[in-house]
Amino acid sequence: MTVMVSDSQDVGAALRVAVERLDPTTRLPVAYHLGWCDHIGNPVAANGGKWIRPQLTLLAAHAAGGSTQDAMPGAVAIELVHNFALVHDDLMDQDRMRRHRPTVWSLWGAATAVLAGDALFALAHEVLIESGSPFAIGAMGAIAAATRELVRGQAQDMAFEQRNDVTVAECIAMAEGKTGALIAACGVVGALMSGADSEVIGSLQRYGRHVGVAFQLADDLLGIWGDPRLTGKPVFSDLRAGKKSLPVTWTLCHGGVAGRALADWLMRGERDADGLRAAAALVEAGGGRSWAEAEAERRLATAAAALEHPAIDAHPRCELENFARRLVSRSA
């Protein structure tokens, strides 16, 4: 079974029903963030994200023998949690742009961003609670644990900006929290809400965790070399912020002369255009770019291998493999 256009429409409809419950003051920034309206509430069709996590949740359900209907409340809840994290992360990282538009905190201030995120998190639970699914509580457990991992990853990410001795292993552990945990939760929730056994759930969780790290690697590459017209963020945005992203960390640890030059540049704190271009060239010369590309490939292969379980049919397995590859090829 394939995730159909109509499934996406259902995700969108369910998100709107959930957000409709919010008080008007909180609903506006939430609806704006989700791409449904401008900052004064006029309807627009802006980019509200690619719904990667709901799609993955539904694909995981199909792989586990379940239906779209079984897993839809989980898919919607995870998308709400993802957006809760984005709204809070943009504030914490002081990122002014997301999806080509000003972020919630940059338009309405910190307090509104805190509240909008809190509201999205509360809605995620309400969606699952009211689903009537016998697996709702298990799904909420997976989401709550993933949220804790997400907090850990974000805390590490921020702490790493103050350190200059971050190892590649620490950085991967951070990515497993910040990105891997919620994508792994898509696998768990999709399988769990389909009534799958713990082996199948474990397979889809491993798949998700590796896909999450591959996705973070791709995202880090975009954060350096991505086209601002496609990413919606300024060019070199992660370098400008001094982020210890995976390719940067690899270069610092294993990039020899280029790595030491990159460390010097980070310490100096100069962020002019020439310096940013030179820093990106150092990540490339030090091997960080090619390592990140190769590591993403290895993660995709490990993710695919995790799906080799007799209870997972060939067709949904193939779809999950394709989906992971499309996610990561954004970096091409």
Add this chain to the structure above:
Amino acid sequence: MTVMVSDSQDVGAALRVAVERLDPTTRLPVAYHLGWCDHIGNPVAANGGKWIRPQLTLLAAHAAGGSTQDAMPGAVAIELVHNFALVHDDLMDQDRMRRHRPTVWSLWGAATAVLAGDALFALAHEVLIESGSPFAIGAMGAIAAATRELVRGQAQDMAFEQRNDVTVAECIAMAEGKTGALIAACGVVGALMSGADSEVIGSLQRYGRHVGVAFQLADDLLGIWGDPRLTGKPVFSDLRAGKKSLPVTWTLCHGGVAGRALADWLMRGERDADGLRAAAALVEAGGGRSWAEAEAERRLATAAAALEHPAIDAHPRCELENFARRLVSRSA
């Protein structure tokens, strides 16, 4: 049955087990906020709050024929949600002191406060999910709905600071969200986890909602006339912030000459010591203080009346009445 000292110890122990799961970076500000350690992690026995909500949840359970054990996971989850809201509210309101100590955001910055709050919210769900209670999902539903109300109340509270035409009814609706909803959830969760029927749950919810508003009235009075040595906040803190608290709003709407003078003072934005004392005197002269005291009494009576249900025994009802009265008499 009375809420015993040993119940409080159980609440404390369960909170510690929950917080132990957090990654060390997030655990420190959370443990600090809860009064268990100083800002570098040395154990202290600071004021971590009065655990009003867990106590109320356990009393509600007893009133509904349940036991401490039935309702303990709900009591702990509500205390975690309450602290999630405090950490985020302190940031949003830019309050630097809480319980006689610097607030999380003022020590570690906004990002840490956002994350610490998010982590507390996620933990609340984990505690309920892992309780194994057949009523966990219902309790989570009550908590998620209360959180949405809490967000609404906080959003209104902040919006009111920009307005000078807030009505008393709007201000009470705000208090019902910001304070009443979670206290009402204590009643619901305590009763629900004891397997009570919907009538008893409804009685305890109404009790909680009115107690919540009475509590907010008492808190607003403390925010003007409270002794800083007892409140842990600077004298006149709410007046200084220009907060449209309930006694202030009542005075602005119904305080005649004193109300108009108070409105002028708020508009001028002067916050010197003489001005603050004069403003407090205007709230008193305009009747805001006595109205708030009388309204708190009316709410306590309505709360007590809500408990008159044949399934609620006289003794736990008496205890709930006493508890509510002790809460509100903090303002004396």
